[in-house]
Amino acid sequence: MxxxxxxxxxxxxxxxxxxxxxxxxxxxxxxxxxxxxxxxxxxxxxxxxxxxxxxxxxxxxxxxxxxxxxxxxxxxxxxxxMTGDTLGNVRLDSPLSDDDASLSNFQLPPLQHNEDSQDTDNVLHTSESIPSEPHIPWRISKEDYQLTLGKIEHVRHILPESFSFPSKYVFCRYIEGYFTGSHGHLPFLHLPTVTVAHLTPALVLAIMAMGAQYRFEQARAVKFYKASRALINDHINLHSTSNSLYTPGSQLDTIDRTEKTHFEVLQAQIILTTLGTWGNHDLLHDTLGMAGQMSLYLQDSGLLLHDRHSDDGSWLAWIQQEGQRRTKYIAYMICNVQTILYNMPPKILNSEITSILLPWPEELWSATCAADWKSLRSKWAKSVTFGEVYSQLFRHQPNHRIYSSLSSxxxxxxxxxxxxxxxxxxxxxxxxxxxxxxxxxxxxxxxxxxxxxxxxxxxxxxxxxxxxxxxxxxxxxxxxxxxxxxxxxxxxxxxxxxxxxxxxxxxxxxxxxxxxxxxxxxxxxxxxxxxxxxxxxxxxxxxxxxxxxxxxxxxxxxxxxxxxxxxxxxxxxxxxxxxxxxxxxxxxxxxxxxxxxxxxxxxxxxxxxxxxxxxxxxxxxxxxxxxxxxxxxxxxxxxxxxxxxxxxxxxxxxxxxxxxxxxxxxxxxxxxxxxxxxxxxxxxxxxxxxx
Incomplete structure (x- = not known):
């Protein structure tokens, strides 16, 4: 003993x-x-x-x-x-609102930035130069709000008849609710470069649903959930007969517009699945079905069999590939959470993700410019796949060095x-x-x-x-x-x-x-x-x-x-x-x-x-x-x-x-x-x- x-x-x-x-x-x-x-x-x-x-x-x-x-x-x-009024990699330029009061002790430190820079107001970084100011996704300009309204109007015939889009400030509140509440647990969106107005309507509405939930507005969360779900169903119906979205010979330096849409719909499914798994019980059965759709899409599309990896040194290409990789893994984990919570068989098995590279560390993912990213990446060894590392946990004599480069x-x-x-x-x-x-x-x-x-x-x-x-x-x-x-x-x-x-x-x-x-x-x-x-x-x-x-x-x-x-x-x-x-x-x-x-x-x-x-x-x-x-x-x-x-x-x-x-x-x-x-x-x- x-x-x-x-x-x-x-x-x-x-x-x-x-x-x-x-x-x-x-x-x-x-x-x-x-x-x-x-x-x-x-x-x-x-x-x-x-x-x-x-x-x-x-x-x-x-x-x-x-x-x-x-x-x-x-x-x-x-x-x-940590102290101060920071969150993630961005600094709030005004005191926290009453809504944020309970979070004031839990702000994250900003990366260094130029205090004298001018407001860029949500312009997507299309170059790899150092940004003039940290990017805040919920700081929505009038132009971006109008752009989002136009996209919603374009799909208005698919949405429930009673659906109405909120005012700009309510919209900003829900976007902020998502990024300050849920985003850290589902980090597949690249905070330094993402612009909400450039996302597909299904993903925007899913973000709003989760953001409303984090603002304790459950009725509106359900409304946005159903609106996003309608767009997801329409997308699935339109593409149910399509072949695999990924072909090994496709270009690595760009993302096809259709593939981008597919991934953003998948991200919308992840957000809604998370919301329904823990939130409103009336949504649970629909959520369980959506998790099945999500896993079936990943399996049938071949996305679990291939992992894009580029060594061309492009920051933007790396962001795209890492975002896709994180999306796949978060889908796997939310299905696992349903197994833990509801004792359901796992919808995505370990054996199906063995060839996917594990995500890079959060400090690399949160780098705000190419220069910072390149500097940080030089500190890390080459990424390894899930299968390479997981097998070491059960071997008689494991290679302990493989663990040193893993992220949280x-x-x-x-x-x-x-x-x-x-x-x-x-x-x-x-x-x-x-x-x-x-x-x-x-x-x-x-x-x-x-x-x-x-x-x-x-x-x-x-x-x-x-x-x-x-x-x-x-x-x-x-x-x-x-x-x-x-x-x-x-x-x-x-x-x-x-x-x-x-x-x-x-x-x-x-x-x-x-x-x-x-x-x-x-x-x-x-x-x-x-x-x-x-x-x-x-x-x-x-x-x-x-x-x-x-x-x-x-x-x-x-x-x-x-x-x-x-x-x-x-x-x-x-x-x-x-x-x-x-x-x-x-x-x-x-x-x-x-x-x-x-x-x-x-x-x-x-x-x-x-x-x-x-x-x-x-x-x-x-x-x-x-x-x-x-x-x-x-x-x-x-x-x-x-x-x-x-x-x-x-x-x-x-x-x-x-x-x-x-x-x-x-x-x-x-x-x-x-x-x-x-x-x-x-x-x-x-x-x-x-x-």
Whole structure:
């Protein structure tokens, strides 16, 4: 049995202002010191956290994993907190409006620019000279607004009869809502050069739909969604019989107008699919169908088989190729998100994207001129394909040098690939010996070890990469932050296949809470041949106390501890715009995983390993920080009822974190479902005590 190591986290200084209130409650100073020590493991040596985030990297080596023989990971340092009124690569030339107030702490730094330059007002950069001023897509000129109106009027006969285009200032508000809210998570448009008036109407309307959603104007978001959808359907009908859009012999230095239109329609589908996946439940079925159309187009067109790559040194040609590449990968990832959220088979498989080059780093993508781009590109090695890097994660002796040139976007794609393979491993184990009602209780031990090794390699590579970011307000974008959420979900899914047991597609909190209650407990090893436990059964608590499952438990604790460190009420009320939806889903799975793990331990609480007790004390320390800890158990003794109640309190904690206002409807569904689930857990515990 492994033991806890004294690492950089538990050698840290004591954070200020933690747990002093417990001294007033008669808690001994030794207990308070233990509490601080446990929290230092999670939160590192920072006396205070920047508003946007985390301590140092992902917890990894708290518990040794000797059978994997993987060296201790290197903790990434947190980027200094950002200040000012900047966003992305552009500087706002006026104070933030009331609409932007909640984002003021999360602005990104500008690249250097000429303060004396004149306003170019949305002129597309057609040359590679240094731009006179940073480009702001939502700064719409009268001419560009009229140009957009003309394009909409040209397709007016396709749009719903009730459709009307908004005024210039409303139009600008929605464009700004998209680029300041959603764009960082879907970075396929090149912010320094994109001009909204030059985009196809379907994409413009999709951007407006998402922008309206980020301005909390759901009714208008649905209106623009339906208008964009009508144009997408018309485009598909017109081109349903066309052949592949890409031919290997086509020119690399230009993009055919028809192909540009096809890609922009694909981008519109991605935006609408994202909106419907997380937003209005009435759009869900249409969104799922649109994701199928999107994946079918990519497969039939041959775009997944070929990746344009030009070494001619042209910045504009590179922008076009990189934008297409990013579009394909984002389509792949949104289909994966639907798999995570709704337990649907992935529509684009890992095997279909092996020949596509991974995206370049965000600092290269956000370069504002050819000179900056050329200077930055000289620092990076040649790009590699998904297949080249992904295979290294599973090899006995991988080439570690290949990871050094990967971007945060590349690591996000790789962790999506690992998750998809874990999902398919569970599905391929269906109805095999050891299954319960057709659902496998655990993955084979050999598979567990291989996946765990791949996850550890991914984490080590991510932490030592050129742009690891663990905050949503990183200057290099939120993609690294989003990658940590998928990473934690993948860690959990190795041991707890919660996907079939959530019923999230109903958007009914009662039905979802019932599914949570009936979900089986996590297991560690494959069951002996011929054994068939009943619904909700689990292996003995011994199987829940191994180094591999400890890693998933520690990741889950760390994820839930971050809002506690920042302040539950503060996060609930102020940071819902900057914490991505995938993190809310990740936290949901973390809370359920920990709750079910605690239920399993409660079956035999007298046989808890030393490391298990340490993890339990860390959980208790987090709950104390949130003022949710129950009396008892301060000396390290955990009874069955206390373990079960700790699980219920963790669920209650996450419901409090999610109780604030949210851009997307699904977050409210999560919150309501967790509240109902916590009530049922607490009622069951109270009933058992009174019985």
């Amino acid at each position: 492994s033991s806890f190591q004294a690492g950089p986290f538990n050698q840290a200084q004591t954070p200020q202002g933690t747990s002093t209130s417990f001294l007033q409650q008669g808690v001994s100073r030794d207990v308070v010191d233990d509490n601080l020590h446990d929290l230092n493991i999670l939160w590192g040596s920072l006396d205070t956290f920047p508003l946007e985030g985390f301590g140092r990297g992902l917890p990894n080596e708290l518990i040794t994993l000797p059978e994997l023989d993987i060296p201790e990971s290197i903790n990434s340092e947190l980027t200094a907190p 976007f590349g690591y996000l794609i790789l962790i999506h690939g690992i998750f998809q393979q874990i999902y398919l491993a569970w599905e391929s184990s269906c109805c095999l010996p050891g299954s319960s009602e057709g659902h496998p209780m655990a993955l084979p031990h050999e598979l567990l070890t291989r996946f765990h090794t791949a996850l550890r390699r991914w984490q080590k590579g991510w932490e030592t990469s050129s742009d690891p970011s663990i905050t949503p307000a990183s200057p290099k974008g939120p993609l690294g932050f989003n990658a940590t959420a998928i990473f934690r979900i993948a860690c959990i899914r190795l041991h707890f296949n919660l996907g079939p047991h959530r019923n999230l597609g109903t958007a009914d909190p009662d039905a979802i809470a019932s599914s949570f209650c009936n979900a089986p407990r996590p297991t560690q090893h494959s069951l002996p041949t011929g054994s068939r436990p009943g619904p909700g059964a689990a292996l003995s608590p011994q199987a829940m106390q191994t180094p591999q499952i400890y890693h998933a438990i520690l990741q889950s604790i760390h994820a839930l501890s971050i809002p506690v460190r920042l302040g539950v009420e503060y996060v609930a009320r102020t940071q819902t715009l900057t914490w991505s939806t995938i993190h809310s889903l990740c936290n949901l799975e973390c809370a359920l995983f920990l709750c079910k793990w605690l239920e399993t331990l409660a079956l035999n609480p007298t046989d808890l390993h030393r490391d298990t007790r340490r993890l339990l004390r860390i959980i208790l320390s987090v709950l104390r920080e949130a003022d949710l800890a129950q009396p008892g158990g301060l000396g390290g003794e955990f009874g069955a009822q206390q373990l079960r109640r700790m699980g219920a309190v963790l669920v209650r904690l996450l419901s409090k974190i999610l109780k604030g206002d949210h851009v997307f409807e699904m977050m409210h569904v999560f919150c309501d479902s967790l509240q109902i689930y916590a009530n049922r857990l607490e009622n069951d515990i109270d009933s058992d005590i009174s019985a």
